[in-house]
């Protein structure tokens with residue numbers, strides 16, 4: 001990791017994602033989290049304070065460990081144990097099938113390079129009764145904003161360490177074998193549409209018959 005991705009970008013990311021408005025949406029997304037939670041793209045632990053009492057443990061997965069002092073302080077403040085794992089969500093996750101009650105992802109599906117593989121893994125480790133809770137930014141429904149997103153995506157990808165602004169998050173989730181049960185689409189207050197087109201919702205595993213074929217495979 002270079003100086004930019006290890007020290008500069010994580011600070012920019014934190015200051016952009018830790019405000020009161022973001023916290024409000026994090027809380028709304030995570031209010032149904034319970035039991036054993038796998039958080040994909042744990043980052044600097046900004047979600048920890050937003051989990052409800054029904055959470056028994058959080059396992060945070062991220063390929064990067066940054067701003068360690070802040071992360072440790074956040075972990076020390078929550079009443080449940082937090083286990084951190086360094087790794088890529090698109091690789092086989094070190095957990096058995098149907099292990100977690102909740103899989104959570106906030107502002108992360110934009111950045112995972114092999115997103116289909118990662119979502120298929122999330123589905124594998126989620127209990128059939130469990131939920132994938134997500135709060136993501138992605139492709140805008142309007143043609144012109146979407147065109148702008150396509151145009152700026154290569155630059156965003158560069159300056160924001162792999163972030164994509166133009167992914168159809170709902171299609172990506174359903175394409176990996178989930179059925180979305182709740183979805184709210186809106187523009188993040190104070191954020192330009194190209195960056196702030198939000199997908200907030202919940203999904204459950206779809207059974208293969210409902211999908212009309214076998215479960216999706218990794219890419």
Ligand SMILES: C[S@@+](CC[C@H](N)C(=O)[O-])C[C@H]1O[C@@H](n2cnc3c(N)ncnc32)[C@H](O)[C@@H]1O
Nearest residue numbers: 041042043046062064088089106107108111112
């Ligand atoms: C914009 S940050 C969001 C961090 C955190 N989820 C939050 O809401 O504050 C995106 C996170 O995704 C992580 N990430 C990128 N690629 C990943 C991958 N392949 N698997 C898991 N996490 C990944 C990054 O390291 C980073 O921490």
